[in-house]
Amino acid sequence: MxxxxxxxVFKALADPGRRLLLDRLRAEDGQTLRRLxxxxxxTRQAVAKHLRVLEEASLVVPIRRGRExxxxxxxxxIQEIADRWIGRFDRGRLRALADLKAKLEGDPDG
Amino acid sequence: MxxxxxxxVFKALADPGRRLLLDRLRAEDGQTLRRLxxxxxxTRQAVAKHLRVLEEASLVVPIRRGRExxxxxxxxxIQEIADRWIGRFDRGRLRALADLKAKLEGDPDG
DNA sequence: TGATTATGCAACCGTTCGGTTGCGTGTCAA
DNA sequence: TTGACACGCAACCGAACGGTTGCATAATCA
Incomplete structure (x- = not known):
C-alpha cells in the first residue's frame, strides 16, 4: 500500500532510540549488538528490533563476523531525503516565515 | 520523558499523509481545512488530527479568519533538522559507503 | 431568523509500536 | 566436548496511532 x-527511512528516524543508535554508529562504526x-x-531484544528497523530502511548494514x-x-x-525532500523547503521559502510572523503580529485576531 | x-518534528514527518499535507501547503500556502x-x-476529522500534529511540531501555523x-x-x-541533525552525516562520510561495499564484496561470508 | 458552512470535541475501534520474557541456535575457547 | 557467549525467533502486553462516527459550536448568507 x-x-x-x-x-x-522517515519511520525509522521517528524514534529517539533509533536516532541514538545512528549517532553511536556515527561515533564508532561497525559495533556489535551487545556493544550497542x-x-x-x-533489553538486547528491544535493541535488536530497533536495529532491524534501521536495516530495513537501509540505514544500517549488518556484516556477520563469526558469531557476532x-x-x-x-x-x-538520509542524504537522499535531505536532497530530494528537505531540499524542496529551500531557504528561499524561509522568507515566507518572516511574512507569516508579520501577518500574525499585524493581524492579532487570527 | x-x-x-x-x-x-521527526514524528510528524513519519506519516506519508502528513508529508503530503506539507507538500500541498508548499504548493499553495494558507489553505483551509476543507480544501486540504x-x-x-x-474524513475531515482525520485530516484535522494530522494538521494538529503538524501544528504541535510547529510545521504548520494556523490563522483564524472568520469561521475558517x-x-x-x-x-x-525542517531546515533546523537538516542543518543540525542530518548535517552530521555529511558527504565526507559517504565515502565510508564505498568502503563498506568493497568490504561486502571482498568478504562474501559476511 | 434560519439554513448552511467551517470547524471543534469526544468516544470508540482495529492495528501498529515499543518493550518484555522465554527459549532455541550457532560459534568460539578451554 | 562441554560450556559460555552472541545472537535469532516468537509470543505476549500495554500504549500510542490512524481512522471513524456522532454531535456541538461559531460564523456567514439569504
Whole structure:
C-alpha cells in the first residue's frame, strides 16, 4: 500500500532510540549488538528490533563476523531525503516565515 | 520523558499523509481545512488530527479568519533538522559507503 | 431568523509500536 | 566436548496511532 521507498527511512528516524543508535554508529562504526545495548536502558531484544528497523530502511548494514554481527552505518538514505525532500523547503521559502510572523503580529485576531 | 524538541518534528514527518499535507501547503500556502481534505481519502476529522500534529511540531501555523482556519507552512523546523541533525552525516562520510561495499564484496561470508 | 458552512470535541475501534520474557541456535575457547 | 557467549525467533502486553462516527459550536448568507 505504501509505494514511497523513503517512507521506511522517515519511520525509522521517528524514534529517539533509533536516532541514538545512528549517532553511536556515527561515533564508532561497525559495533556489535551487545556493544550497542550498553546504556540504552532496554533489553538486547528491544535493541535488536530497533536495529532491524534501521536495516530495513537501509540505514544500517549488518556484516556477520563469526558469531557476532557488526553494524555499519549507511548515511546514503538520509542524504537522499535531505536532497530530494528537505531540499524542496529551500531557504528561499524561509522568507515566507518572516511574512507569516508579520501577518500574525499585524493581524492579532487570527 | 522526551526532552528533544525536534522529536515532534521527526514524528510528524513519519506519516506519508502528513508529508503530503506539507507538500500541498508548499504548493499553495494558507489553505483551509476543507480544501486540504480534498483527495486525501479520509474524513475531515482525520485530516484535522494530522494538521494538529503538524501544528504541535510547529510545521504548520494556523490563522483564524472568520469561521475558517488558514494553514500556513513553516519550513523552519525542517531546515533546523537538516542543518543540525542530518548535517552530521555529511558527504565526507559517504565515502565510508564505498568502503563498506568493497568490504561486502571482498568478504562474501559476511 | 434560519439554513448552511467551517470547524471543534469526544468516544470508540482495529492495528501498529515499543518493550518484555522465554527459549532455541550457532560459534568460539578451554 | 562441554560450556559460555552472541545472537535469532516468537509470543505476549500495554500504549500510542490512524481512522471513524456522532454531535456541538461559531460564523456567514439569504
Amino acid at each position: 505504501e509505494a514511497d521507498p523513503s517512507d521506511k 545495548c550498553e546504556d540504552m536502558g532496554m 554481527k557488526l553494524h555499519h552505518l549507511n548515511p546514503a538514505p | 522526551e526532552a528533544d524538541p525536534s522529536d515532534k 481534505c480534498e483527495d486525501m481519502g479520509m 482556519k488558514l494553514h500556513h507552512l513553516n519550513p523552519a523546523p
